Structures are given as C-alpha cells and as structure tokens.
Amino acid sequence: MKRWMASWMVGLVVGLTVGLVSLGAMAQSASAAGEVTKLDKAVGRVTLKHGEIKGLDMPPMTMTYRVKEPRLLDDLKAGDRVRFAVERIDGQYVVTALSKAP
DSSP states (O other), X not given: OHHHHHHHHHHHHHHHHHHHHHHHHSOEEEEEEEEEEEEETTTTXXXXXEOOBGGGXXXXXXXXXXXXXXXXXXXXXXXXXXXXXXXXXXXXXXXXXXEEOO
C-alpha cells in the first residue's frame, strides 16, 4: 500500500509540474490602439506608441515589436493611427494583427 501511495504522489507532482509549465508557455494576448512611429519593413519590425495594455500588464510606452507577418506593414507609414493585437510568445511581444484606425 505504501509503495502504491508513493507512486501516486510522484505521478501527481509530475502532472502538476507539467501542467504549470504548460500554462506558463501559453501565449498571452491583448488588443490596443497606438501610433506608428517607425517602420522597418526589411526586418519585419514596427515601433508603436501606445497607451496601457492591461491584458499584458504593460504601461503606456513606445516600443518596437516584431510582426508575425511582414505584409502587415505594407500600407502603413509613420504617423498612422492603428489598432493592433499583440501576443507574448516565449517571452517576446509579437504583433499578430495590425490595421489603420478609422
């Protein structure tokens, strides 16, 4: 009985650990509005000035983001007001959607 209980406890601990690691690896995402301050289409990066992004616990700032698909930058220029979706993937913020604001 003790051997069975010890095996069960080890399985429980391993299962919980794997579950917590999986939760930590999941992408966090949020949407926000901002202004394009700089584009680097060659490397697929955009610098955005934005307000607080509560879903990612980010204060207002100007930050350079990698874009998931470089084509998202095709019709943009510095000064454009935009809506965007950003995800935190493996510790890096990535813009996954980006469009001019109306």
